[in-house]
Amino acid sequence: MTEAGLPEALVGDLRELARVRRLLVALDFDGTLAPEVDNPERARALPEAREAVLRLLALSSTRVALISGRSLASLEHVSGLPDNALLIGSHGIEIRLDNPDDAFVLDAEEEERRELLNEVLEEVADSFDNVWLEEKPAGFALHTRLASEHNSRVAHLVALSETQAELDDLKIREGKNVLEFAVRSTTKGEAVEHLRRYTKADAVFFAGDDVTDEDAFAALGAGDLGLKCGTGRTLAAHRVGGPPQVAQVLSLLATYRERGGPHEQ
Numbered sequence: 440m441t442e443a444g445l446p447e448a449l450v451g452d453l454r455e456l457a458r459v460r461r462l463l464v465a466l467d468f469d470g471t472l473a474p475e476v477d478n479p480e481r482a483r484a485l486p487e488a489r490e491a492v493l494r495l496l497a498l499s500s501t502r503v504a505l506i507s508g509r510s511l512a513s514l515e516h517v518s519g520l521p522d523n524a525l526l527i528g529s530h531g532i533e534i535r536l537d538n539p540d541d542a543f544v545l546d547a548e549e550e551e552r553r554e555l556l557n558e559v560l561e562e563v564a565d566s567f568d569n570v571w572l573e574e575k576p577a578g579f580a581l582h583t584r585l586a587s588e589h590n591s592r593v594a595h596l597v598a599l600s601e602t603q604a605e606l607d608d609l610k611i612r613e614g615k616n617v618l619e620f621a622v623r624s625t626t627k628g629e630a631v632e633h634l635r636r637y638t639k640a641d642a643v644f645f646a647g648d649d650v651t652d653e654d655a656f657a658a659l660g661a662g663d664l665g666l667k668c669g670t671g672r673t674l675a676a677h678r679v680g681g682p683p684q685v686a687q688v689l690s691l692l693a694t695y696r697e698r699g700g701p702h703e704q
């Protein structure tokens with residue numbers, strides 16, 4: 440461990456990464472920059488994480504992106520980052536780059552499927568105490584954080600069987616106290632690939648905490664750096680304990696990049 444309490448190998452790889460010419464820093468939001476809270480709209484990045492992200496955003500040849508399961512509107516709201524941050528919401532479905540694309544729209548068939556999904560999931564949410572539905576442009580998240588363990592488990596099972604009885608080809612993802620259903624299928628891995636091409640990055644840093652972030656880790660290659668936040672199986676090469684340590688890592692990356700950034704090579 441280093442003095443800062445970070446693993447030596449991680450610090451060494453961060454130093455290397457900071458030397459690349461064009462760097463993409465891609466970050467998950469909930470559970471990585473922001474500690475988990477009961478009400479998703481109240482989640483905010485730790486002040487230290489936000490400060491580090493703002494320092495990275497100010498650097499040349501360095502792009503910062505958030506890749507989240509949240510809807511783009513919710514991600515814009517809770518992250519409150521300047522316009523030069525690239526934002527990807529709904530696990531890769533909604534994209535806000537430098538020249539904002541047209542608003543995201545579902546085609547007629549997807550719209551119909553979303554309506555049916557809504558009906559089925561509303562009925563499920565209404566049958567359990569403290570289970571609620573978060574609306575997203577291409578689907579819904581069934582939240583069970585405040586439900587009893589038993590109700591949470593049963594609500595997940597009922598939601599899975601009821602939705603699958605009515606609709607095929609749904610994209611279903613399990614997260615922390617949440618089960619998500621979408622009528623369009625994308626992954627955070629596709630989002631990383633898209634951003635890598637868009638930013639022409641020579642290397643990518645990605646940090647995430649949840650199962651859905653594993654798609655992003657899988658999209659990393661030689662010269663990239665993956666950082667798992669918290670417990671659980673992962674494809675990431677490095678791991679830290681939680682959002683405070685992610686903030687430390689981002690701050691160190693900003694410092695290395697400020698000191699010996701791409702133009703000093």
Ligand SMILES: O=P(O)(O)OC[C@H]1O[C@H](O[C@H]2O[C@H](CO)[C@@H](O)[C@H](O)[C@H]2O)[C@H](O)[C@@H](O)[C@@H]1O
Pocket residue numbers: 467468469470474475476477478479480482506507508509510573580582584614615616617619649
């Ligand atoms: O990809 P992420 O940025 O990690 O977003 C994943 C989901 O985050 C939100 O739910 C999670 O965080 C909430 C706030 O801490 C927490 O209450 C909930 O239990 C977690 O599952 C968000 O509400 C979802 O839409 C995102 O998909």
